[in-house]
Amino acid sequence: MDSQDIARGPTAAGTPREWRRFRYPQSLISYGSWLIAFTVIVYSIEYLNIPLDRMFGMFGRMGEILADRYYPADIEYIMDVDYIGSVIETIQMAYLGALFGLLITIPLAWFAAYNMTPSRLFVYPGARFASMCCRAVHETIWTILFVSILGFGMLPGVLALTLFSAGFAAKLFAEEIEAIDMGPVEAMWATGANLFQVMVFGVFPQVRVAFTGIGIYTWDVAFRAATVVGFFGAGGMGWYLKRNVMQIETERVAAIILSIIVLVLISELISAWARNFVMKMK
Amino acid sequence: MTASTDTEGYTLTTEAVLATRRRKRIVSAAVTAVLLALVVWSIDVTVVKDTDWERMGSIANVLEATNRFIGIDFELFPTLLGPAIETLLIACLGTFLGALICIPAAWFGAMNITPFKPITYPLARLMMTLSRSIHEIVWALFFVAVMGLGAMAGVFAIAVRSVGFIAKMSAEAIEDIDHGPVEAIRAVGGGPFQVFLYAVLPQVLPQVIGVVIFEWEINIRRSAILGLVGAGGLGLVFFRQMNTFNHHGVTTVILAILIIIVFGEAVSHAIRRRMI
Numbered sequence: 001m002d003s004q005d006i007a008r009g010p011t012a013a014g015t016p017r018e019w020r021r022f023r024y025p026q027s028l029i030s031y032g033s034w035l036i037a038f039t040v041i042v043y044s045i046e047y048l049n050i051p052l053d054r055m056f057g058m059f060g061r062m063g064e065i066l067a068d069r070y071y072p073a074d075i076e077y078i079m080d081v082d083y084i085g086s087v088i089e090t091i092q093m094a095y096l097g098a099l100f101g102l103l104i105t106i107p108l109a110w111f112a113a114y115n116m117t118p119s120r121l122f123v124y125p126g127a128r129f130a131s132m133c134c135r136a137v138h139e140t141i142w143t144i145l146f147v148s149i150l151g152f153g154m155l156p157g158v159l160a161l162t163l164f165s166a167g168f169a170a171k172l173f174a175e176e177i178e179a180i181d182m183g184p185v186e187a188m189w190a191t192g193a194n195l196f197q198v199m200v201f202g203v204f205p206q207v208r209v210a211f212t213g214i215g216i217y218t219w220d221v222a223f224r225a226a227t228v229v230g231f232f233g234a235g236g237m238g239w240y241l242k243r244n245v246m247q248i249e250t251e252r253v254a255a256i257i258l259s260i261i262v263l264v265l266i267s268e269l270i271s272a273w274a275r276n277f278v279m280k281m282k
Numbered sequence: 283m284t285a286s287t288d289t290e291g292y293t294l295t296t297e298a299v300l301a302t303r304r305r306k307r308i309v310s311a312a313v314t315a316v317l318l319a320l321v322v323w324s325i326d327v328t329v330v331k332d333t334d335w336e337r338m339g340s341i342a343n344v345l346e347a348t349n350r351f352i353g354i355d356f357e358l359f360p361t362l363l364g365p366a367i368e369t370l371l372i373a374c375l376g377t378f379l380g381a382l383i384c385i386p387a388a389w390f391g392a393m394n395i396t397p398f399k400p401i402t403y404p405l406a407r408l409m410m411t412l413s414r415s416i417h418e419i420v421w422a423l424f425f426v427a428v429m430g431l432g433a434m435a436g437v438f439a440i441a442v443r444s445v446g447f448i449a450k451m452s453a454e455a456i457e458d459i460d461h462g463p464v465e466a467i468r469a470v471g472g473g474p475f476q477v478f479l480y481a482v483l484p485q486v487l488p489q490v491i492g493v494v495i496f497e498w499e500i501n502i503r504r505s506a507i508l509g510l511v512g513a514g515g516l517g518l519v520f521f522r523q524m525n526t527f528n529h530h531g532v533t534t535v536i537l538a539i540l541i542i543i544v545f546g547e548a549v550s551h552a553i554r555r556r557m558i
Contacts, residue, residue, distance in 0.1 A: 041378050044371035048433035048514070055434075062428050089332075092324035099321060136543040137536060138507045140419060144524060145532075149347045150338055154328040228417045232510075235332060245423055257420060264415035 070254040077252045078259045083240060087263065090236035093154055094226035097161025098219040104166040109173035116177055116185075116203060118195060131174070134167025139225045140232055147233040157234030161222050169218045176210045177203060212278045220271035227260050354537065355530040362519065362538045369515035370542060372433055372508070373501040376440025380448060380501075381494050383441060387449035388490075389478055392456035395464070397474050406449070414446030418504045422511045436513030440505055444497045451493040455486040492554050499543075499550040506539045516542075 045052065077083065111117050111127035142163050146156030185202040193201070204211075230238020237256065244252040338344060390396050391406030421443050425435035463481040472480065509517025516539055523531035 037378075040371075040374055044375045047371055048368065048375065048437070050375070050434050050437065054429075058429055065428055089328065092320075092328050095320060096324045096328060132544075132547075133540065136503060136540055138503055138539075140507050140510060141520065141536065141539075144510075144520075145351070148524070149344060149351075150333075153333045155333045158328055224415065224417060228419045231419060235328070241420070250427075257416065257424075260417075260420070261412065261415050265411065268411075268415070 069250040072251060073254040073258050074249075074251040075255055075258075078255045083237070083259075086230075086235075086237045086240055087259070089154060090226050090230070090238075091223065093157045093229070093234075093236055094161060094219060094223035096158045097226065098165045098215070098222040100158070100162040101165025101222070102169055102215050102218060104162065105169040105173055108166060108170040109177060110199060110203075112170060112174040113177035115180075115182065116199065127170075131167050131170040134163045135171065136167075137163075139164040139229060143229045143232045143234050152233045152235075154235035157226065157229040157236060160229055160234065161226055164225055165218045165222045168221060169214050172214045172217075173207070173211060176207050176214070180206045209278060213275050216271050216274045216278070220267050223267045224264055227264070350529040351533050353530040353533060355528060355534045358519075358523075358531050358534045362516070362535065365509075365514075365516045365519050366538055366542055368433060369505045369517075369539075370502060370546070372436045372440060372505040372513075372515055373498060373546075375437045376505065377444060377494060377498040377501050379437060379441035380444035380497070381490075383445050384449045384452060387445055388452035388456060389482075391449055391453040394457055394459075394461075395474070395478060395482060406453070410446045410449050410453075412446075413442055413444075414450075416443070418443045418508065419511060422508045422513045426512050431512045431514075433514040436505060436508040436515060439508060439513060440501050443504065444501055447500075448490070448493055448497055452486060452490045455489045455493075456482055459485045488557060492557060495550045495553055499546045502543055502546040503539075506542070 108127055108131055111123045112131055114120070114124060117124040117127070139160050142160035143156060146159045150156045150159075180203060184206070185198055188198045188202045226236060226238075228238045228241070230236035230240070231242045232238070237260070241253065241256050244256065387406050387409050389406075390402040391410060393399075393403065396403045396406070418439055422435060422439040425438045425442075429435050429438070459482060463485070464477055467477045467481045505515055505517075507517045507520075509515045509519065510521050512518075516535060520532065520535045520539075523529075523535055
């Protein structure tokens with residue numbers, strides 16, 4: 001098209017034409033979308049009353065606050081037996097939440113996979129909506145709701161993490177089921193198997209490894225979420241964080257945040273190693 | 283001669299196969315046993331011992347407590363519009379700021395174009411891990427402490443939290459680029475900055491924009507709760523409704539959050555499909 005334009009255009013014989021990356025319709029769309037994005041950003045700065053002039057002085061203040069109040073992190077505090085006990089509780093909460101979430105995920109992802117769902121008209125949209133609700137409502141909101149219904153303790157935390165992990169894993173797992181090879185499934189249909197048999201013998205063997213990988217990843221993500229569910233009254237290290245934030249014990253807060261970072265790093269390493277291991281075991 | 287070695291090799295492989303199968307079975311049985319023991323222990327500690335069963339009462343009490351939340355407070359709707367827009371805009375600004383911070387992070391964090399490998403590469407990786415490993419609530423607490431209550435703290439918390447994901451995906455996209463243009467720009471004497479601007483950026487821009495829009499969609503979900511720790515938006519309304527025990531209002535706020543998230547998901551889906 002470009003060469004035709006040049007050949008037909010009046011400038012083809014004379015001066016060379018100026019090169020442009022985008023031509024008329026694309027250029028309009030491209031510049032238009034940049035303009036819209038820019039307008040949205042300027043409007044939101046205006047709407048949210050963000051003091052741009054204070055922003056530059058802020059970094060200096062941030063460094064000062066970090067150095068003055070947070071700097072010598074109170075390491076002894078996080079070496080305390082009580083605190084380490086709460087860390088173990090957090091890990092247990094994340095483990096149980098991810099496990100229950102994965103148990104819910106199996107039927108939910110089955111119903112929400114377009115190729116294997118029992119009914120495309122009713123079950124499919126319902127399961128999609130349920131998994132979207134679990135994902136859309138943030139885990140802290142689930143925690144607050146469960147705490148207000150069931151009282152303080154780790155049970156509401158486990159339930160909140162269950163819903164969070166179910167929403168997270170169901171989407172990934174449904175996509176995995178939608179991507180399977182339909183050959184074995186059709187073969188089983190042809191021999192007269194029912195839907196349940198097709199699921200157990202035609203679909204699960206194909207997605208087993210992927211499911212294990214998703215499960216390990218879910219545990220990793222659930223642990224990250226579990227570090228703060230305690231902030232809203234559901235046990236674990238989040239409760240220590242809340243208490244020290246409220247008492248403005250900034251050095252202890254710094255130590256707790258450091259411990260969260262270290263634990264998340266360790267969990268990330270373990271999850272990467274375990275996923276590698278599962279892939280090899282295949 | 284050849285036949286015997288063949289059979290021998292065959293029996294050997296059979297035994298080897300059986301042995302590996304047995305070993306695999308033992309390993310998986312051991313893993314399952316450990317996992318089950320952990321489940322039992324965790325249930326015992328978290329659910330059985332830690333829960334205040336007397337306070338919770340019977341199932342009827344729990345159902346009654348749940349029942350309080352069923353219902354919608356229609357009077358709240360007009361007051362929700364402002365915070366909903368605020369939540370969306372905090373997500374927009376936070377994503378934009380995060381994408382800006384990502385430019386150096388992705389540049390330093392991509393193995394093939396990082397300016398000085400022993401220092402800048404680990405630095406960028408550290409930035410990404412820090413940003414991903416700290417929960418948005420903790421970031422928001424920190425920024426509220428630094429710059430006071432308000433939307434600005436939320437914007438910064440969202441921005442810092444999204445750096446990890448965007449920078450990681452962008453760095454991976456950069457590592458996969460075609461090296462021809464990079465070498466061409468280097469050959470005509472371009473510095474590292476010019477290489478980034480003219481050879482790398484045009485190749486990865488579509489992918490990076492896709493990642494940024496996806497992150498924006500996640501950020502709406504995050505910005506909806508930052509109000510819980512004093513950073514504006516719908517979370518603040520949720521907090522107020524919860525503290526005044528207006529349970530129907532709580533449900534209404536959750537519905538509003540769902541609506542803006544569905545809106546964000548639809549927009550992001552439409553844009554990403556248009557781009558591809």
